[in-house]
Amino acid sequence: MDLDLAALLPEIILALTAFSVLTIDLFLPKEKRGIAFVLAVGGVLATLAAVINLYGSNITILDGTFVIDRFAVIFKIVFCVAALMIFCVSQAYLKDDGEVPHGEFFTMMLFALLGMLTIASSRDLIAIFVALEMISMPSFVLAGIRKSDIRSNEAALKFFLFGVLSSALMLFGMSLIYGLTGATNLADISESLAGQTGIEEVSLVAILFLIVGFGFKVSAFPFQWWVPDTYEGAPIPVAAFLSVASKTAGFVGLFQVMFLALGGLADTWRPMFAIIGVVTITFGNLVALQQNQIVRLLAYSSIAQAGYMLLPLGVASATDTDLNTRIVFAVVTYLLVYAFMETGAFASASAFGRRGGGYMVDDYAGMFARSPVLALSMSAFLLSLAGIIPFAGFWAKLVVFQALIAGEGIWLAVAMVVNTVVALFFYAAVVKRMFFDKAEVMTPVKLPRVLAGTIGVAALVIVIGGILPDFFARLAQNSHFF
Secondary structure (H helix, E strand, C coil): CCCCHHHHHHHHHHHHHHHHHHHHHHHCCHHHCCHHHHHHHHHHHHHHHHHHHCCCCCEEECCCCEEECHHHHHHHHHHHHHHHHHHHHHHHHHHHHCCCCHHHHHHHHHHHHHHHHHHHHECEHHHHHHHHHHHHHHHHHHHCCCCCCHHHHHHHHHHHHHHHHHHHHHHHHHHHHHHHHCCCEHHHHHHHHHCCCCCHHHHHHHHHHHHHHHHHHHCCCCCCCCHHHHHHHCCHHHHHHHHHHHHHHHHHHHHHHHHHHCHHHHHHHHHHHHHHHHHHHHHHHHHHCCCCEHHHHHHHHHHHHHHHHHHHHHHCCCCCHHHHHHHHHHHHHHHHHHHHHHHHHHHHHHHHHHCCCCCEHHHHCCHHHHCHHHHHHHHHHHHHHHCCCCCHHHHHHHHHHHHHHHCCCHHHHHHHHHHHHHHHHHHHHHHHHHHHCCCCCCCCCCCCHHHHHHHHHHHHHHHHHHHCCHHHHHHHHCCCCC
C-alpha cells in the first residue's frame, strides 16, 4: 500500500495535539487549566504550517482514498483558520463561564477539526463517512458540555437524535451505491455507473438517502429543525463552530460525492437541489424576520446561507465540466467568505452578550455609543451576510448568481435576488438599532484583547475582500477537482 507520511503530516500533528491536551489536562491543577488553550492554538498553528507546505502538491495515497490537491489544501487552511478564530473567541467565553472544562472543550474541538481535515482529502465513501462521524461525535459532546444548563442538555439531545438518524440514512444510501457498483472509491463509482443501465430507480433511492444525510450536516430544509435550539442552547463558540466549520465540512463531502461519484447522474439530482436550495433560503429568511434573540436570528440566517450555497447544484451538468468547475468555484468562494463573516457575527454576539450587553435584538439599541468599534464590526458582518457592497458577502453572492445564469437557472437567480432583499430587512433592523436607537444602559463594553483582535481581523478580512474581490477569488480559482 502506498503511503506518504508528508501528506499525512497535518493530521498526525493535530492528532498528537489532541491527545497531548487531553493527557496534560489530567495532571494540571484547576488554576492552570488555561494551558489547554495555548497547547490547542500551538498545535493548530503547526498543523496550518504543515498544510501550507503542501500547497501545490498533487499526492494520492492509500489506493486513491486520500488525496492532496489544491481543493483539499485550501479547505484544510479554511478549517484551521476558522478553528483558530473560534479558539480565540472560546478563551474569553470559558473564562467568563467558569463551568466548561477547558481540557475537554479543546480536546473535542481538536478531534472534530481532525475529521474536517480528513474529509477534505477523502475520495472514498468509507473515508467520508468516518470523517463526518469524527466531526459529529465530538460536536454532540460540545453542544451539551455545560452539564448543569438544561438548555445545553436539550440542545445536545436534539442534535444527537437528528445526527444519529441522518448518519444511518446516509450510510444506507452509501450501501446502495456500493451494492450497485461494488466500489467505494469515488472515481471507481463514477466509472461503474457510467457503464450500467437500468438502475435509475435504485440510484434515485440512494441519492435521496444521501441528500437526507448531507442535508442534516449543512442544515438544509427540511433537515434543519435541530439548528435553532442547538445553537441557542450550546455555548456560543460551539454554535459558531457548528455554523462555520462543521457546515463547511458537510459541503465538502457533499460536493465530492455528487460531482466525483454521481456526476453522471446530475440530471437526476439537479432538480432536487434546485428545490431544496430555494426552499431553504426562503424558510431561513422568513423565520429569521420573526426572531427577537440574536443567536436564533443568526441560526436561521445560517440556514438561509446554506441555501445560497446549494443553489448552484441546481444547475449542475452531467456532461459540461466547465459549468461544473464554475459551480465549484462559486461555492468555494462563498464558503471562504462565509467562514469569516459568520464567525465574526457569532464572536461579536458573544462579546456583547457576555460583556454588559444582552442576547435580545432590542439589547443592541445604542450599541454604537457603548462600543463604536464592536458596533462597526458587527455591522460589517451582518451587511456582508446580507450581500451589501462594499463587503465581501456581495461578491460571494455575485459569483453564485453568475454561476446560476451560466447554467441557465434564471428562476433560481430570481429567487436568490428576491431572498437577498428579504434578508436585508432583518440584518438592517439590527444595524439600525445599533446606530439610531437610544441605549437604556450606557456602560462601555470592554473586550479582552484576544477577543477584540479576533473580531477585528475577521472584520478587516471582510472589508478587504469587498474592496479587492480577487482576495478570495484567487484562492478559489484553482480549487476544483475536475
